Each structure stands twice: as C-alpha cells, then as structure tokens.
Amino acid sequence: MRMMRALGLIVAAAILPFSAVRAEWREATSEHFVVVSEGSERELVRMSQQLEAVHWLLLRATNMPDSTDGRRVRIYMLGGVSDIIRNAGLPANSPAVAIYFHSPLQPMALASRSRGSKDLFHEYAHHFMFEYMGVSVPPWFIEGFAEVVSTASFEIEGAITYGKVANERYNELHFGEWTPTARMFAERSSENGHAGVASYGQYWLTSHYLLLAPERRGQLRVFINALNSGQSSDEAALSSFPGGVDQLDNDLRSYLRRADFRYRPVPLPADVIRTPAIRTLRPGEAAALPLEMEANRTHETEAVAALETRVAALAIQYPAEPAIQALHSAVLYAAERWQDAVAAADRGLAIDVTHARCNALRAMSMLSVANADGGIHAETRSQALAYLQRARDSDAREPSVTAAERMIGNVVERANISNTHTNTHAVATLHENLPVLTRNQSDRLRTAYLLISSDNNAARLSLIALATEAPGTGLESLANRLIAWIDGDRRGPLPRIEWAHASPETDEEKTPDRPSASGNE
Numbered sequence: 001m002r003m004m005r006a007l008g009l010i011v012a013a014a015i016l017p018f019s020a021v022r023a024e025w026r027e028a029t030s031e032h033f034v035v036v037s038e039g040s041e042r043e044l045v046r047m048s049q050q051l052e053a054v055h056w057l058l059l060r061a062t063n064m065p066d067s068t069d070g071r072r073v074r075i076y077m078l079g080g081v082s083d084i085i086r087n088a089g090l091p092a093n094s095p096a097v098a099i100y101f102h103s104p105l106q107p108m109a110l111a112s113r114s115r116g117s118k119d120l121f122h123e124y125a126h127h128f129m130f131e132y133m134g135v136s137v138p139p140w141f142i143e144g145f146a147e148v149v150s151t152a153s154f155e156i157e158g159a160i161t162y163g164k165v166a167n168e169r170y171n172e173l174h175f176g177e178w179t180p181t182a183r184m185f186a187e188r189s190s191e192n193g194h195a196g197v198a199s200y201g202q203y204w205l206t207s208h209y210l211l212l213a214p215e216r217r218g219q220l221r222v223f224i225n226a227l228n229s230g231q232s233s234d235e236a237a238l239s240s241f242p243g244g245v246d247q248l249d250n251d252l253r254s255y256l257r258r259a260d261f262r263y264r265p266v267p268l269p270a271d272v273i274r275t276p277a278i279r280t281l282r283p284g285e286a287a288a289l290p291l292e293m294e295a296n297r298t299h300e301t302e303a304v305a306a307l308e309t310r311v312a313a314l315a316i317q318y319p320a321e322p323a324i325q326a327l328h329s330a331v332l333y334a335a336e337r338w339q340d341a342v343a344a345a346d347r348g349l350a351i352d353v354t355h356a357r358c359n360a361l362r363a364m365s366m367l368s369v370a371n372a373d374g375g376i377h378a379e380t381r382s383q384a385l386a387y388l389q390r391a392r393d394s395d396a397r398e399p400s401v402t403a404a405e406r407m408i409g410n411v412v413e414r415a416n417i418s419n420t421h422t423n424t425h426a427v428a429t430l431h432e433n434l435p436v437l438t439r440n441q442s443d444r445l446r447t448a449y450l451l452i453s454s455d456n457n458a459a460r461l462s463l464i465a466l467a468t469e470a471p472g473t474g475l476e477s478l479a480n481r482l483i484a485w486i487d488g489d490r491r492g493p494l495p496r497i498e499w500a501h502a503s504p505e506t507d508e509e510k511t512p513d514r515p516s517a518s519g520n521e
Helices: 002-015 041-062 081-087 118-133 139-150 167-175 181-186 200-212 219-228 233-240 244-258 283-295 301-317 322-334 338-351 356-372 378-394 399-421 439-452 456-469 474-487
Strands: 026-029 033-037 073-078 099-101 108-112 159-162 264-267 277-280 517-519
Touching: 026 041, 033 041, 041 073, 041 118, 041 139, 041 159, 041 277, 073 081, 073 118, 081 108, 081 283, 099 118, 108 118, 118 139, 139 200, 167 200, 181 200, 181 233, 181 244, 200 219, 200 244, 219 233, 233 244, 283 301, 283 322, 301 322, 322 338, 322 356, 338 356, 356 378, 356 399, 378 399, 439 456, 439 474, 456 474
Parallel strands: 033 073, 073 108
Antiparallel strands: 026 033, 026 277, 099 108, 099 517, 159 264
C-alpha cells in the first residue's frame, strides 16, 4: 500500500505543470545589481556580493568615479546553458555560454548557475564599459578586458584577487596561431566570428600585459585617449608604446614565453560586500520572467508586435501585478504605441502609485504622445517631470528612470533655448531642432554608428536616409556631421550626440560604436 501511494505521488508530480514543481524565484537587490535566481538564498547573496566587489574593483582599476545614478543591470541566473540560449533567442547550436544585452530600458545579462561566476564576470565587464568608461575602445580590448575580469576570485576572506590566468585562453595561445599585433590593432569590428581577427587568448594576453605589467603602466590609457582624439591605430601606438606596435608584438611574445603572469589580491572595504535586500518574486512576476528577457533583447517590429500580444494576455491573467503592467507599457513604447503605453503605465500606477518603472514609462510615453501630436507644451513637461520625480524618489537606479531623465532633459533644454531666442514662442516644438527620437530612428542611428567601424559606404547611405527623413532637426545635423567626417577621411574625433549643449546630468550618451550585446563564447 505504501509503495502504491509513493508511486501515485511520483505520477502526480510528473503530470503537474512544470512551474508547480520548481523552486521559488528570488531577487537580490544591491546598489548596482538586481540578481534573479531559482537557486538558494545563500548562493544568491554570495553572487550579489561578489558582483558588487567586481564593480568596485573595476572602478579602482580604471580610475573611474562611481555614478550616483548609474543604472542597475539585471542578472538572470538560469539553470543551464540551454536555458540561456533559449531565453537569449539564439540558435540551438550557439556556442554562447552567457550573454549581455545593452538594452536602453533594461540592460541585462544571462548566466548559468551551473558554471559558476566566470562567465557572469565577463559579461558584467561589457556592461561596465558601456555604462561607466564613456570612451570608444578597440574590439580586442572589449573582449580582452572582459577575460581579465572574468578570473576575479575570492579565496582570501575580505579580498578580491585580480589578474589570474584564463587557463583556456592560455591554451589557445599555445596551440593556436599568433595574429600579428599590428593586424589585431587595425581591426575595427568583429567581422570574422565573435572573437574577430585574433583569438580570445590573444585578446586576454594583450590586455593582461598592458593592464598589469609594471613596465607598461599607464600606456593603455594613453593609447585609448589617442584613439578617441582621432589618431589612427598606428599613430596612437607610436605615441603610446615605446618602439610602436612592432616592439609591443615582440614583448607580448616574450611575456607569453615567460608565463610570469602577475595577479594580486586587493582588500575590499567592508561596505562593498553588504548583504543585499532579498525577496521572493510574486507569482505574476515569476510568470513574466521569460517575457521580460525577450523584451530586453527584441527590437524588430514584427517580433515586438508578437511579444505585445503575449504580454497583454499575461496582464489579463495577473491584473493586480504592477510589474506586468510596467512590462506591457515598455513593450507598447517599443512598438511606438505611445497612447497605449500611457494607459498600461496608468494601470500599474493604480495598483502601486510609487512604482518606479511605471512612473518613468508614463513620463516617456506622454512626451512621445505630445510630440507626435505636434509639440510638447509647458504643462506636459511639468506633468512628465512630476512622474519622473516620483520614479526617482522610488528608485533612482531603475534603468527606465535614466532613460526618462535623458528624454526630459533634452525637452527642457530645448524649451529653455527657445524661450531665450524668441518671445513669441513660449514653448518649443521638438520638430524644430531637437526631436525625441522614435525607437526606429534610435535603432537606425545606432546601426549607422556600428557600420562606421566596418563599412563606410553602408554607414553613409544609412545616415543620408536619416538626414532626409528629419529635415531641420538635430538628427539631420548629427547625420550630416557624421557624413562629413566619413568624407573627410575620418579626421578628428568621431562626432557625438550633442543635444544643444545639454548639462552633464542629461548629456550622458555613450559612444555608440561598440557592440550592443556580447556573448562569451
């Protein structure tokens, strides 16, 4: 009888919905991260603390100040690599074992609990570059820096160890071909596979040497600054590395032969590894996780429309869940259905008036509605600012708050300029000079920047199309400046977005000539 009862319990468990027998999803929120996982609370706390330690280390290693409003990156710790590939929308045979998406409304990384922290640290290094470094860096350093960061470890209590050998990359160097450093430095994009013209191992070795070898201290910073001032790779190498790129190539080969790779333990301040806030996700939040991940990586019009249908159905199923209403508003905003996005945000605010994401999306959507109707007037700006302030008071590091701040900053700056130059127009319409870019325009502008690094002609055609569609606007001005820069043999610094001399608080656009998503293969 007991055997039959036990067998009955096994069969019952087998036919229950998959979600009913899974562990609870928990969320750990710290200063710079939100980590979501089905793993144990202890594992979740440890990962959150280690990520904060890596963030602190990167600030220290790059001599960058911490931003008080830097966006939290959302980390999804999934069961295995197959879960990552599925939720990242990658082909089943993809070699990716972790991935980062630089989504404007929610930067996110997907990693596997079963593989430890190495892959996740690699992906966070990509986020740090986008969010904090604020300069254009060469492709080899994007991956090389991430590989150096990936081996951070915590064997010594109260310290983080930095610079350990990436063993699998070291093997690539011993058993693979060596790409001349001059060729690697000339690389402008990763056209020949994800690792570009050289192996990850060579990217790691070059980055490790320039970051940690005493005789090369400070040279990498000089090199990157020279590139950003408009120098070619050859010119920057000559002015940064004694003997130029050929001597650097010889020294790198010698560094590899010596195999004397330096690493160091760095004591951690006590306040870096504080315990994060832990909570269990509500049923609706847990049900929305796959759609969240899809929303943060989906940009094509048809895919966004299909996603919106599924999010709308989930919102009906969980009508009292503000997080789903916020997700619905974000997807509608991406589809440029701004009035519907306003309504979804309002439904979320009816449940929780302090919800940061709903408030930020409400502000952005109402501005877009007004802009589409012909102009953003003072009353609309004032209302949007009120929603933004409520969002900021609730959670200043919520990524959509930063997006709303930038949009409203541009709107207010444009209105101030208009009021200064004319008494007959008390408010500015954004069609005159500084448009609020639609999602389509924003994506196409970013694509044009990416093309500049690999295909001048394609970039030029894309920019001409943008300029033609937005006559008399700041977008046309920027597109024309970029075209002139290309036609002038790329002399001088790459033109950046300069929205009417916006203040440092609102002019935080990062140079968009870097990949928006990166998989650690």
